[in-house]
Amino acid sequence: MSKGIPKRSEDYSAWYNEIVKRAGLAENSPVRGCMIIKPYGFAIWEKMQKALDDMFKATGHQNAYFPLFVPKSFLEKEEEHAEGFAKECAVVTHYRLKVNPDGKGLIVDDNSELEEPLIIRPTSETVIWNAYRNWIQSWRDLPILINQWGNVVRWEMRTRLFLRTSEFLWQEGHTAHATEQEAIEETERMLGVYSTFAEDWMALPVVQGLKTETERFAGAVETYCIEALMQDGKALQAGTSHFLGQNFAKVFDVKFVNQDNEQTYPWATSWGLSTRMVGALIMAHSDDNGLVLPPKLAPIQVVIVPIYRDDADLPKIAEKVGPIVKELEDRGISVKFDDDDKYKPGWKFAEYELKGVPVRLGIGMRDLENGTIEVARRDELSKETRPMEGIADHIEGLLEEIQQSLYDRALAFREENTFSVDNWDDFKAQIEKGGFVAAHWDGTVETEAKIKEETKATIRLIPLNSIEETGECVYTRNPSAKRVIFARAY
RNA sequence: CGGGGUGUAGCGCAGCCUGGUAGCGCGCACCGUUCGGGACGGUGAGGCCGGAGGUUCAAAUCCUCUCACCCCGACCA
Secondary structure, eight states: OOSSOOOTTTOHHHHHHHHHHHTTSEEEOSSTTOEEEOHHHHHHHHHHHHHHHHHHHHTTOEEOOOOSEEEHHHHHHSHHHHHHHHTTOOEEEESOEEEOTTSSSEEEOGGGEEEEEEEEOSOOHHHHHHHHHHHOSBGGGOOEEEEEEEEEEOOOSSOBTTTBOSEEEEEEEEEEESSHHHHHHHHHHHHHHHHHIIIIISOOOOEEEEOOTTTSOTTOSEEEEEEEEOTTSOEEEEEEEEEEETHHHHHTTOOEEOTTSOEEOOEEEEEEEETHHHHHHHHHHOBTTBOOOOGGGOSOSEEEEEEOSSTTHHHHHHHHHHHHHHHHHHTTOOEEEOOOTTSOHHHHHHHHHHTTOSEEEEEEHHHHHHTEEEEEETTTTEEEEEESTTHHHHHHHHHHHHHHHHHHHHHHHHHHTEEEOOSHHHHHHHHHHOSEEEEEOOSOHHHHHHHHHHHSOEEEEEETTOOOOOEEOTTTOOEESSEEEEEOBO
């Protein structure tokens, strides 16, 4: 049993913070709003990166790197984009400090003011499209399929580890295409990649859809997103993919000659997914005993804890464990044999539970005599004693089972917490209770704003697969063609 | 920026109201016994009580000012 983690049911927010700290994922930094990602947390992010990067490569993308600094004039070019990000930009105005002549410390050297301020990128559309001007001449240069792994800064008023930090790590894909159709297909393809990642790797069921005008990315023609439901009934945007039309091509004067020898603007997309997903992972599966990780993203999938009284027994156990470790590793399973004698088994059990290691094996002298091994699974907190014979096969299957089981559980939770609501009183009551609320909406920005004002719920998305169904707007009773998903969100 | 809270040992906290030589738990170091769900005993190290000023014979404690962080809201991935 874990010591001193607040209960999810009593204080979700405190529970979340404790998991992040106690599992060694991240901690606060001296700079407000920024976080220190610790090795274990970063290992999870690296697993995410690897899975995504492979999928990006498999869909024809290449990685590149663009600078951290964006000239202010670049950011200004696309009007909506500029307005959208203006409020949260860190600005570099000087390039030098000097020793304070009046005493100790350093002060900004006034003689080092930049002619043009540099913005620390909140996203990279502008620098990238400025570069694309030189990269794109002919239809033969297209498509350009680039992804970048990096950091961005959005000066947030209020932050939470992983979920919203002023600086965060992410990937941003930026593509250019000859036709509108091709760009839209790319936007949808990458949304599909994100969905697959969320569901197959994170064991997190998501709904795919479109953002409303209000929630759309600043500068996009259309924003697609995936939304997931967290255990406290709040929604979390898990990834976004934008169809940018020709907006950035036009303002950066990027043109190409098409097959009919005409000067044409290319069509753009951009798509991103961030370290916020580590937060999503925690909130989706973890429990009052700590983190619960899906096997596919767990830095350690199997931990083996030796149990012995006499120091002389450890080598005997180790001898038996060696081949098991090898057999598991040969199957691509990451294993840790924790033979550290500074901690005792009970402590280790609790520790690996806190860290969400999917499978724990316990092996002691009793097992050596009986040819058995104890197998414990983190998701169900259950354990059983099994024959050592064929244990690798069993574990391989068990990891798959756990991965699937976490997904099934999360899906069942989402289904139990998705409600169709048709009148305003029910709507308000349900939003208060939490969950996804599917309701009719008259399609106007005004109604959306009023609903948000009165209930704090926003339209998370207009689902892609929603069935056409005529109805009346839950707020205005005006006609509506389909339901949209409302929720309170992170 | 509003509202609430907290700064005392590495971590978590008590002490403050009612000023009088800074304490508890965890962790840490060493010794011994332990080891199948966060072991136990013994010994020991560790703190200008967030910062500045004031009141007082005397301030962690009272007063003023400041800084930082956390939580709730407005902004947002």
